[in-house]
Structure formats: C-alpha cells, structure tokens
Amino acid sequence: MTANQKAAWVFGGIVVFLAVASAIGALLARRAKSERARATVENLKARVNAWWVMIIVLAIAFTLGKTATLILFAFISFFALREFITLTPTRPSDYLPLLLAFFVLLPGQYLLIGYDQYGTFAIFIPVYGFLLLPAAATLAADTHEFLERNAKIQWATMITIYCISYAPALLLLQIPGYEGSSSLLLFYLLLVVQLSDVMQYVFGKLFGKTKLAPVVSPSKTVEGLVGGALTTTLIGGALWWITPFTWLQALAISFVIVVMGVLGGLTLSAMKRGLGAKDWGVMIEGHGGMLDRMDSVSFAAPVFFHITRYFFT
Amino acid sequence: MRPSSVVLVGLVKLLVGAFPRWVGCAPEPTQRIYFANHTSHIDTMAIWAALPIRMRYRTHPVAARDYWGKGIRRYFATKALRAVLIDRTRTDPNANPLAPLIEVLQRGESLIIFPEGTRGSSAIPAAFKSGLFHLAAQFANVQLVPVYLENLHRSLPKGAVLPIPMTCTVRFGAPISLAPQEPKEVFLERARAEVIKLAGGAQD
Numbered sequence: 001m002t003a004n005q006k007a008a009w010v011f012g013g014i015v016v017f018l019a020v021a022s023a024i025g026a027l028l029a030r031r032a033k034s035e036r037a038r039a040t041v042e043n044l045k046a047r048v049n050a051w052w053v054m055i056i057v058l059a060i061a062f063t064l065g066k067t068a069t070l071i072l073f074a075f076i077s078f079f080a081l082r083e084f085i086t087l088t089p090t091r092p093s094d095y096l097p098l099l100l101a102f103f104v105l106l107p108g109q110y111l112l113i114g115y116d117q118y119g120t121f122a123i124f125i126p127v128y129g130f131l132l133l134p135a136a137a138t139l140a141a142d143t144h145e146f147l148e149r150n151a152k153i154q155w156a157t158m159i160t161i162y163c164i165s166y167a168p169a170l171l172l173l174q175i176p177g178y179e180g181s182s183s184l185l186l187f188y189l190l191l192v193v194q195l196s197d198v199m200q201y202v203f204g205k206l207f208g209k210t211k212l213a214p215v216v217s218p219s220k221t222v223e224g225l226v227g228g229a230l231t232t233t234l235i236g237g238a239l240w241w242i243t244p245f246t247w248l249q250a251l252a253i254s255f256v257i258v259v260m261g262v263l264g265g266l267t268l269s270a271m272k273r274g275l276g277a278k279d280w281g282v283m284i285e286g287h288g289g290m291l292d293r294m295d296s297v298s299f300a301a302p303v304f305f306h307i308t309r310y311f312f313t
Numbered sequence: 314m315r316p317s318s319v320v321l322v323g324l325v326k327l328l329v330g331a332f333p334r335w336v337g338c339a340p341e342p343t344q345r346i347y348f349a350n351h352t353s354h355i356d357t358m359a360i361w362a363a364l365p366i367r368m369r370y371r372t373h374p375v376a377a378r379d380y381w382g383k384g385i386r387r388y389f390a391t392k393a394l395r396a397v398l399i400d401r402t403r404t405d406p407n408a409n410p411l412a413p414l415i416e417v418l419q420r421g422e423s424l425i426i427f428p429e430g431t432r433g434s435s436a437i438p439a440a441f442k443s444g445l446f447h448l449a450a451q452f453a454n455v456q457l458v459p460v461y462l463e464n465l466h467r468s469l470p471k472g473a474v475l476p477i478p479m480t481c482t483v484r485f486g487a488p489i490s491l492a493p494q495e496p497k498e499v500f501l502e503r504a505r506a507e508v509i510k511l512a513g514g515a516q517d
Contacts, residue, residue: 078478082330086480092434092470098477281480282332 003181006242007062010187014055021048040205046286054284054293058190062183066171067114069183073168074110079290080160080298081106083281087272088152093140097133097150101157105129109161113169121169125162130154159268159298160291166301173305175312178244188236188243189257189304193296196232196258197265203227217269229258244312253307257300264299317393318369325362329355329468330480333363336511337487338458340365344423345456345488347372348445350438350508351427352466355476359462360425361394363483370395372423375414377401401430411444418452425460428504434471436463438508441501449491449500456488459504461511484511 001009025045032038061072085098105125112121134150170186178185204224212220236254240247268291272280281289325331333340349360357374364372374390378398381390390396397413409415417424426448428441449457461484468479486507491500 082478082480085477086464090467092467095470095473095477099475102478103475 001241003184006181007184007187010184010191010239010242011055011059014191018048018051018055021051043286050284050286058187062187066183069171069186070110070114070168073165074106076290076294077106077110077161077164078102079281079283080164080294081156083283083289083291084156084160085153087275087277087280088156089275090152091142091144091149093142093144094137094149094153096139097137097153100133100136101129101153101161105157106161109165110168113165113172116172118169118172121165125157129157129162133157155271160294163298163302164294166305167297169305170301170308173309173313175244175308178312181242181244184242185244185308188239189301190297191239192232192236192254192257193261193300194293195235196228196261197296198228199231200224200228200262203231213266216266216273220266225262229255229262232258244308253304256307257304260300260303261296264296267299268295315393317389321358321389321393322362325355325358328476328478329359329465330482331359331362332480332482334482334484336484338456338485340368340485342368342371343456344418344421344454345372345458346418346423346445346448346452347425347458347460347485348428348441348504348508349425349460349462350436350512351429351432352434352436352462353432353469353471353476355469356427356432356462356465357394357396357425359465359481360460360483368423372425373397373417374425375399375427397424411447414444414448415451418448418455423455424448428501432471434466436466436512438505441505443497443501445504446491446497446500453491457490457504458488459486459507459511460484461486461508463512486511 022045025041025048028041029038029045032041057072061068081102085101090098109121109124112124133153134146137146137150137153167186167189170189171182173182173185175182175185200220201224203226204219204221207223207227208221210222211218212222212225233251233255236257237247237251239254240250243250243253245253268280272278272291279288280291280295283290284293287293347360349356357376361369361372361374374394374396376390376394376396376398378400379402381387381396382398390398397417399413400408400410403410414424414426426445428445429439430442430444433439445457448455462481463484464479464481467477468481469476489504489507495503
C-alpha cells in the first residue's frame with residue numbers, strides 16, 4: 001500500500017467511527033429523560049460535532065501538504081497561547097515579553113521547522129526565548145513579582161508554542177524505508193493521543209466509579225483511565241502498518257504516548273484550576289478551549305518525536 | 314457587508330476574540346444605547362464585532378473627532394464602523410456636542426458610547442460624564458444597555474500600538490432607564506454601578 005492509500009483507509013475508518021458516534025448520540029437523545037441525562041447527551045453531541053469539524057480541517061491540511069499543516073499548527077499554537085495568557089494575570093509592564101512571545105517566538109518557531117532547522121528549533125525557545133524574555137521584561141522597570149510573572153510567560157511559550165510544534169516537526173524526520181510518509185506519523189500521534197482521551201471519557205462514563213484525582217481533574221476516573229489506556233494502546237499497536245515500527249514497537253510507543261497524554265492532561269488541568277478556571281476557553285463547543293484539546297498533545301508530541309528520532313533515523 | 318468591515322471584524326476576532334455574553338438582555342434589534350467601560354482603542358471594534366451582523370449596521374459607535382477624525386483612522390471609523398464623530402474639544406462653544414448622536418437616535422438607530430469620555434487603565438470604569446444622562450432624558454423609549462469589556466485593558470495598555478492577543482468577552486447587562494426626577498449624579502452613578510456589576514469582582 002502507498003502512503004496515500006494507508007491515509008485513505010485510516011481516514012475512512014475515522015469517518016465510520018464518527019458516523020457511529022453521531023448515530024449513538026441521536027439514539028441517546030431520544031431516550032434521555034432526566035435533565036442530567038439530557039445535558040450529558042447534549043455535551044456528547046457537541047463533542048462529536050466538534051470532532052467532525054476537527055477531522056475535516058486536519059484532512060484538508062494534510063491533503064494540501066507540509067506548509068498548510070505547519071500553518072494549521074501555528075494557528076493552533078496561537079489560539080492556545082491566547083487562552084493561556086488570558087487566564088494568566090499579567091501586568092501592563094509585561095507588554096514587551098508578551099509581544100515577543102506572540103509575534104517573534106511563535107512565527108519564528110514554525111519558520112525554523114518549515115526550513116528544516118532541527119538544530120535551531122530544538123533550542124530556540126528553551127534557550128533563547130528562556131533568556132531573552134525576562135531580559136526584555138527588565139526594560140519595563142517593574143520588579144513586582146518579577147520571577148513569577150516571567151515564569152508564567154515562559155511556561156506559556158514552552159507549552160503552547162514549543163511543545164505543540166513538535167507534532168508538525170515530525171514531518172522533518174527522514175526515516176529509512178518510510179520516505180514520503182511522515183505525515184502519517186503525525187496523524188498516528190494525533191490519533192493515539194485523541195483516541196486515548198475519547199476512550200477514557202467513554203470508559204469513564206460507562207464504568208467510572210473511583211475518582212482518580214478529584215481535586216486536579218474531577219471528571220477522570222480510575223476505570224476510565226485503565227480501560228481507555230489499555231484499549232488505546234492495543235489500537236495503537238494494531239495500527240503499526242501506518243508507522244515505521246513493528247507491531248511490538250508500535251504497542252510500546254503508543255503506550256508511551258498514552259502515558260504522556262495522561263500526564264499532560266493532569267498537569268495542565270492543575271494549572272488551569274490554579275488559575276481559577278474550569279476550561280481554558282470556549283472555542284471548541286463541548287470540549288472547552290483549544291488547550292483543553294491540545295493538553296495531552298503538548299506532553300506526548302516532544303517525547304514521541306525524540307523516541308522516533310533517536311531510534312529510527 | 315463591506316469588505317473593510319469584514320477585514321476589520323475578522324482581525325478583531327482573531328486578536329481579541331470579542332465573544333458576546335448576553336447576560337441581561339437578548340441580541341434583539343431594539344433601539345438601544347450601549348454604554349461601556351473604556352480602556353483601549355479596540356473597545357469600539359470589540360463591541361461592534363460582538364453584535365450579530367443584522368444589528369451591526371444599525372448600531373453606530375461614537376468616537377472622538379480629535380483622534381478618529383483624520384487619515385486612515387477616519388476611513389476605518391466612518392466607513393468600516395460607520396461611527397459618529399463627536400467633538401470633545403468643543404471648538405464651537407455654542408454648538409451642542411451631542412447633536413450628531415441625537416440625529417442617529419432620531420433616525421431610530423442605536424449607539425455605542427463610552428461615558429467616561431476617555432480611556433482608563435483599570436478594570437473598573439472611572440466617573441461617567443453627563444452625555445448619557447442628557448440622551449436618556451431626551452429619548453425615554455431607547456433602552457440603555459450596560460456593557461462590560463473584559464481584559465482589553467490588558468491587551469492594549471495605554472500608549473501601546475500592537476494589541477496582545479487575548480480572549481475578551483463582551484458582557485451585555487439588563488437595560489436600565491432614567492427614573493422620573495432622578496438627579497443627574499444619582500443616575501450616572503447608578504449606570505456606572507451597572508457596568509461594574511458586570512465585571513464580576515475584577516479589581517485592578
């Protein structure tokens with residue numbers, strides 16, 4: 001099978017999966033009697049509808065190629081950073097570092113990936129951004145909570161720009177025997193991460209009893225986590241034929257992706273709750289904000305990239 | 314829709330979101346005066362972009378002639394936003410500065426005004442100027458809708474040129490009206506309190 005045929009099979013599979021989900025949503029809507037059940041079904045339908053939109057946008061970007069995919073992820077980073085900064089209390093004296101984050105670091109990072117500069121993109125934000133953002137902040141001559149203010153902006157740029165940009169950076173990898181298929185690798189990452197979230201939600205709704213972390217992430221349950229993680233790892237292994245991995249390697253790697261995704265979800269959930277919010281934003285109906293959808297990706301993408309780069313190139 | 318308006322609304326939504334929250338009234342094309350807190354040059358565009366399209370063209374922002382009256386700003390203010398320019402400096406002491414606003418209200422259309430008269434730098438609005446009171450007294454049937462703009466004072470601090478992208482919500486409160494024989498100061502303070510109420514605890 002060529003890469004295009006594989007992509008067509010996987011996209012086709014997702015369309016069938018979503019169609020089944022939509023049908024279940026419509027069926028449940030008819031049977032829902034109580035107020036609470038109706039609210040759950042409404043949220044489920046909104047989530048599935050948002051998935052349709054997301055998968056269509058992704059399919060269009062993939063068809064158009066590398067540049068379109070990079071632009072799509074640059075916008076994802078932009079909206080995620082916008083949400084992060086909105087929830088983070090900043091002061092007027094933070095103006096310059098914030099401006100640099102949005103209009104220099106963000107486009108810079110994606111341009112470096114676009115021009116295949118692995119050596120620079122991997123250190124651009126952790127080294128140059130890390131040092132120069134607080135240096136720029138000193139110009140405002142405001143020492144009030146200087147460390148805290150700059151740490152917040154540094155976290156924002158690391159998560160929303162640097163970590164998320166590792167997903168489209170997969171397109172740079174030259175894997176022997178896998179030439180021309182790197183967009184499938186990006187697709188594999190997104191599929192495993194998002195499927196893990198979906199499966200945890202489904203298993204949690206069906207069998208969830210024991211709260212996993214009631215303070216940090218009230219909706220997560222132990223049953224949801226175990227059921228979702230196991231199912232997703234198995235599906236990730238079963239999809240080895242779209243990756244450069246053997247089925248055993250794919251099983252192990254998808255397990256790592258799932259674990260990192262869970263850690264990302266928990267960490268960013270703790271962060272947003274610490275900032276006094278339940279959701280990062282309101283952009284994606286039923287899901288919350290962009291960062292509510294990308295929290296697991298931001299943790300899984302860098303690790304997946306480096307594992308693949310270290311062992312397979 | 315005019316292309317300049319489409320570009321402007323798109324840009325405003327990309328940079329500051331301008332998500333509408335209809336807390337105290339519905340997005341209906343009733344004749345209204347929207348009055349809001351004022352902290353940045355994007356305020357006018359944010360409220361305008363938050364309105365449904367069918368209401369945008371019958372709702373005119375009020376902008377200061379001394380700032381918005383020249384060059385490219387004038388083009389955007391009068392063509393894309395269809396703003397009414399008001400003379401803050403009162404070059405002609407005998408003219409009524411509210412005359413262009415009264416004309417809009419007489420046509421049955423709506424206004425967006427910033428009763429503070431100038432941009433503040435905090436989340437809570439400063440004291441209101443008397444224009445809102447005079448309009449309320451003259452047009453008893455027009456709904457007075459308080460509006461609170463969240464976060465814009467952080468996005469574009471006074472003196473800054475480029476806005477920092479931020480998700481701003483535009484909260485529309487319950488309409489108020491001028492009570493019979495209500496003194497000017499009491500009414501203006503009550504109107505200001507309605508805007509502050511929508512801020513929901515924001516302090517600085």
